[in-house]
Amino acid sequence: MLSFWDKYQQASRxxxxxxxxxLDSDLNKLPSSxxxxxxxxxxxxxxxxxxxxxxxxxxxxxLAFYLEAGPKGLQALYQTVAHVPSNIPxxxxxxxxxxxxxxxxxxxxxxxxxGVDAITVNPLMGRDVLEPCxxxxxxxxxxxxxxSNPSAIDYLKLDSLYQRIxxxxxxxxxxxxxxxxxxxxxxxxxLMRKLMPDTLFLIPGIGAQGGxxxxxxxxxxxxxxxxxxxxxxxxxxxxxDKSIHFAAKAAIVAETLRVEIQSYL
Amino acid sequence: MLSFWDKYQQASRxxxxxxxxxLDSDLNKLPSSxxxxxxxxxxxxxxxxxxxxxxxxxxxxxLAFYLEAGPKGLQALYQTVAHVPSNIPxxxxxxxxxxxxxxxxxxxxxxxxxGVDAITVNPLMGRDVLEPCxxxxxxxxxxxxxxSNPSAIDYLKLDSLYQRIxxxxxxxxxxxxxxxxxxxxxxxxxLMRKLMPDTLFLIPGIGAQGGxxxxxxxxxxxxxxxxxxxxxxxxxxxxxDKSIHFAAKAAIVAETLRVEIQSYL
Numbered sequence: 001m002l003s004f005w006d007k008y009q010q011a012s013r014x015x016x017x018x019x020x021x022x023l024d025s026d027l028n029k030l031p032s033s034x035x036x037x038x039x040x041x042x043x044x045x046x047x048x049x050x051x052x053x054x055x056x057x058x059x060x061x062x063l064a065f066y067l068e069a070g071p072k073g074l075q076a077l078y079q080t081v082a083h084v085p086s087n088i089p090x091x092x093x094x095x096x097x098x099x100x101x102x103x104x105x106x107x108x109x110x111x112x113x114x115g116v117d118a119i120t121v122n123p124l125m126g127r128d129v130l131e132p133c134x135x136x137x138x139x140x141x142x143x144x145x146x147x148s149n150p151s152a153i154d155y156l157k158l159d160s161l162y163q164r165i166x167x168x169x170x171x172x173x174x175x176x177x178x179x180x181x182x183x184x185x186x187x188x189x190x191l192m193r194k195l196m197p198d199t200l201f202l203i204p205g206i207g208a209q210g211g212x213x214x215x216x217x218x219x220x221x222x223x224x225x226x227x228x229x230x231x232x233x234x235x236x237x238x239x240x241d242k243s244i245h246f247a248a249k250a251a252i253v254a255e256t257l258r259v260e261i262q263s264y265l
Numbered sequence: 266m267l268s269f270w271d272k273y274q275q276a277s278r279x280x281x282x283x284x285x286x287x288l289d290s291d292l293n294k295l296p297s298s299x300x301x302x303x304x305x306x307x308x309x310x311x312x313x314x315x316x317x318x319x320x321x322x323x324x325x326x327x328l329a330f331y332l333e334a335g336p337k338g339l340q341a342l343y344q345t346v347a348h349v350p351s352n353i354p355x356x357x358x359x360x361x362x363x364x365x366x367x368x369x370x371x372x373x374x375x376x377x378x379x380g381v382d383a384i385t386v387n388p389l390m391g392r393d394v395l396e397p398c399x400x401x402x403x404x405x406x407x408x409x410x411x412x413s414n415p416s417a418i419d420y421l422k423l424d425s426l427y428q429r430i431x432x433x434x435x436x437x438x439x440x441x442x443x444x445x446x447x448x449x450x451x452x453x454x455x456l457m458r459k460l461m462p463d464t465l466f467l468i469p470g471i472g473a474q475g476g477x478x479x480x481x482x483x484x485x486x487x488x489x490x491x492x493x494x495x496x497x498x499x500x501x502x503x504x505x506d507k508s509i510h511f512a513a514k515a516a517i518v519a520e521t522l523r524v525e526i527q528s529y530l
Binding site: 149 | 289291327329330332333335336337339340343358360361362363364365366367368370371373374375378387388389390391392393394409412414415416417418419420421423424426429430433
């Protein structure tokens with residue numbers, strides 16, 4: 001089985017794309033035409049994936065929107081992950097961060113049972129949270145480092161905690177540990193790359209949150225031949241159109257973002 | 266409907282108990298006699314709750330162990346929460362910490378759909394994570410403040426981040442925001458209470474992790490008539506016996522802890 005790292009390399013080269021497509025498939029926001037389906041979240045995701053699989057280098061389902069739909073939502077998540085082509089990595093956005101047998105249980109649930117290639121992890125409790133994940137060869141974890149929201153200043157930027165986290169990430173194997181760095185943190189993107197020269201960045205926050213592709217491509221990439229970034233976009237792509245043509249429109253918006261990003265390389 | 270705070274007050278007085286019973290009901294560790302059941306986790310929890318509901322002041326299911334069992338595990342969690350007597354609060358240990366519509370989705374999933382009275386929350390991303398929870402009147406969130414694991418020194422104790430979090434918690438309504446403070450942090454328990462004089466503490470880490478009841482009762486309580494603590498115990502109670510008598514034995518161990526704690530009041 002391919003590792004996250006291998007899939008990312010393959011998909012980003014084959015599709016010429018650094019787009020991470022966030023599957024924030026909130027049941028309450030789906031096209032009304034799907035609500036007659038037995039499991040609308042699954043059907044929605046299937047159509048989105050079918051329409052975009054040649055335009056992205058990663059899919060990122062967000063656990064919250066599946067948990068909110070109860071056991072059926074979790075079923076939709078399982079079906080979604082299984083449907084993603086085997087050469088495109090799946091990164092579950094769950095931001096878990098626990099220790100010991102609890103973290104082992106999350107790792108087993110997500111890496112073994114659900115079968116995703118990577119998860120987002122909250123490092124607040126320290127290095128203990130990483131340990132249970134390190135048994136999973138080929139999987140990656142992305143540690144929250146500097147998030148895109150305004151209150152990142154409360155703790156992450158307090159006393160430069162984010163720089164300490166970044167230094168710790170840089171000490172790990174870059175094929176195993178990545179970093180979440182918000183595109184809105186414009187004045188810190190260069191610093192983040194300097195502190196983590198080889199790390200793969202998952203970059204949320206472009207568009208509605210105020211970050212922009214130009215800043216990211218100027219300051220956050222490693223180099224033009226091996227940029228080591230994933231630029232996430234979720235609702236702007238998947239909910240671009242609520243008619244029966246939702247998937248075709250999502251593909252158009254994903255393609256626009258893909259091309260915009262490539263124009264800087 | 267009673268609030269978390271009201272339920273905690275009622276249950277702790279009625280049962281004369283400060284025990285929070287952690288339902289870490291890992292499917293792989295259940296008594297073998299239950300494995301023939303259609304949903305062993307649910308039956309296990311039902312029996313544990315039936316046997317201990319006069320000995321505890323809170324139940325704390327841990328999301329990881331239900332997610333690991335897939336959609337059926339989530340079903341067991343729903344049934345478990347519904348089975349807890351209405352005068353005993355249920356605190357979901359999920360350590361979520363996200364923002365905006367993602368956090369709103371977690372809050373809806375846990376407070377509305379699942380129907381728990383409180384959740385644990387990771388504050389790393391700052392005050393933005395609290396906002397979506399504040400719409401839920403009567404619910405509580407417990408912020409990770411100083412966890413019981415060794416690597417809490419990596420970030421939480423770095424530059425005294427935990428004290429900053431504690432100060433922020435103290436500024437909130439104590440019936441809405443509590444704190445997770447590990448029993449193993451013996452030298453900081455008095456400081457935590459000093460910084461958060463009115464806050465309800467959820468205290469993990471007694472027993473196997475090395476914390477002890479004497480330290481907690483000496484240093485972490487508010488006062489003897491209104492101690493404002495919940496002392497958690499999970500596996501030591503629920504997995505005390507793996508025979509068909511598991512529930513009766515769990516009740517005995519829970520009662521022993523209850524009495525030990527009460528002896529300091």
